Amino acid sequence: MLPELGQFALILALLLAGVQAFFGIAGPMLGRDRWIAVVSPAVAGQAVMVATAVGCLIASFVGNDFSVSYVAGNSNSALPLFYRVTALWGAHEGSLLLWILLLAGWTVAVAVGSARLPPRFAARVLGVLGVVSFGFLLFTLATSNPFLRLDPAMPDGRDLNPILQDPALAIHPPILYTGYVGFAVAFAFACAAMLEGRLDQTWARWTRPWTTAAWSFLTCGIALGSFWAYYELGWGGFWFWDPVENASFMPWLVGTALVHSLAVTEKRGLFKSWTLLLAILAFSLSMLGTFLVRSGVLVSVHSFAADPARGIFILAFLVIMIGGALTLYAWRAPLLKSSAGFDLGARESFLLFNNVLLITAATTVFAGTMAPLISDALGLGTVSVGPPYFNPTFLLSMLPLTALLSVGIHANWKRGRLKDSQRLLLITLVAAALIACGLVFGIYEHGHVLTPVGALLGVWILLSSFVEPIQRWLQGVRVPRGMLGMTIAHSGLGILVIALTTVQSFTREHDVALAPGGSTTLGSYQFRFDGVAPIEGPNYDGVGANVTVTRAGAPVAVLTPQKRQYWVQHQLTTETSIRMNHGNNILVALGEDLGAGRWSVRIQIRPLVSFIWLAALIMAIGGAVAASDRRYRTSRVTEAAVPGVTVGNSA
């Protein structure tokens, strides 16, 4: 009964999304205020219906209803309750439902938060969000229905993929998707501005907090995924340039460009059409990321062909959404002119460089990720693209980006000369060089050419980001939240660059075969293998080892890596054991049983690797602080009352 109720709720949600889309867009166009009044109730109704559908599916999971094929495919009666709930987004159908739920959540937030916006503009934003929601709901109902029944029901489920049975990965998709879906709001604001034919600095001020909030969530989501890959998947790597990772990284890069471009649009009324294009691009890549990852196209072109209905729907939907937005753009962008000027050394220039470099980086990632598909499709033969391609090509844009950040951060708007900030630049640069040398040559002894460069750039960013707030503080001028957030986020980036440099330069790794009682040395640590013992969990069994770590005779930790065999899917997983010591992450993982009690063991010491995720968290917090700036929430009714005039000539 519950699955049918869920499906019925989804159908109602689809209808309400249609209502929201039609009246939200047609109402302002025809100037009918009574149509506009329908939009908000439709938003609320749709949210209730979507929540009901999600509730029904969760209830089916919790109640082990294996007559629902999605539940049967992704859960099991032995699965712990927490994972039975998170199994909701364990595969394609449920992920889409989660996407729709989050979109409904953002839409409600926009509807509530847009009380200060001109009603017609707000209706257009909600209307565009309705179109997006309608498309996703239709896709779900037509090709990826999570409520389909099995007849006969399965006696027990096929279990949730064991690698998804992990706390970090359980919460990774909702946070990542919140970021993805958040860019739908920026997209909707962009489309609404184009429909209205009016884009000014006020528009940028409305759009900025939503975009920054979405960016923060996406940053968190990517960091969580990376953290999970580090301890659960990758045996100690934190980024693999895997297509799945890249799919989330591309919208992040474009979203970061958008956040900066919006700053220029708000402050100077410049880069308007570019900002619109970035908003369209960021959301397009978000949708692409969702679809590509979950539909499996990235794994193989052939999985796309295995389900042509889905593939064609996805293509059609993307073409309609992106194509529609770009058509609108081609029509409206020429109207967006600005007569503002700026110097080469002004902040506008540096933000322009920032955008160009971020888009170059996104292009690089896109080319590398899509190359196997493109090459295959064009008959150029099969090709593999991995870290040896991404690492150097990515640095091509990242090195100048990080170097220019420290310069640009001190530049003034409009009339900027390097001379104005010469002294500051020199002081921070020299200080950064000293600290970086101390770090590279004092604490760690070896490294490659890029090590001092990376350390210098990272420390320079860190120092530079604090200059302006400290200056203001010394002068007794209040530091607004927007600037505080920027400072926090940039300092996070500085820490990230430093951590990436030390991890890439000073990681020590050793794969070794050890018999019980055997020991090995890596860096300044000694590792003694104390043998393995059987373990058993709720839905798996396996072996666990004890590895005693000492440093100069003093005990550091007892690490307990495991190898698990999950019963239902007969899948082996590796549970690494990690301990942080003096900034180093010591990781031990169990390899294979080599017979006679001997095991192959991976031992790895990564300095400052935890700071990578900490840095990402700091960046996300920076975004959250910036998004909460009061100037975004102050009423703009005086300006908002006017646009009736422009609405007239746009319709």
Next chain:
Amino acid sequence: MRTRGKSLTMHLAATAMLATLLTVQAWAVDTTELPDPRLQARYLALTHELRCMQCQNETLADSPVDLAADLRREVRDLLLQGKSDDEVRAWMVSRYGDFILFRPRFSARTAWLWLAPGVALLIGLGVCWRIVRARGALVDADTDPVGEDAQPQAKDAHG
């Protein structure tokens, strides 16, 4: 809804196949030791830039499947025979094709991939140069106040 059972079974099968592709979990721990540390370093570098032919996005070094173990042994033997890194790569490509290289060789077929970042950067810089020049000429004519301090709503920002 039950009429869709057949396509559903197919779909479940496809998903299951996909899941196994995505989740090769037991990664290899490769305890191979070569006599010379320099050789060992080259061995590790090579096994990290050659891909496992049966897995999704895994290097030879990390892959647990038998074929990868065989190829690792092959890399070791070739290095012990005194072959250069390029000779090892060529040997691998001659048997398994370009697909085995995680660092695509620069050729007519892969030129676009290797050139894409540089070309994107050059185009971007070209656009930058044009914009900065055009905007630089407008500075003197632009009398709009700049920055939040100059804006009328500055009071909001500083509250």
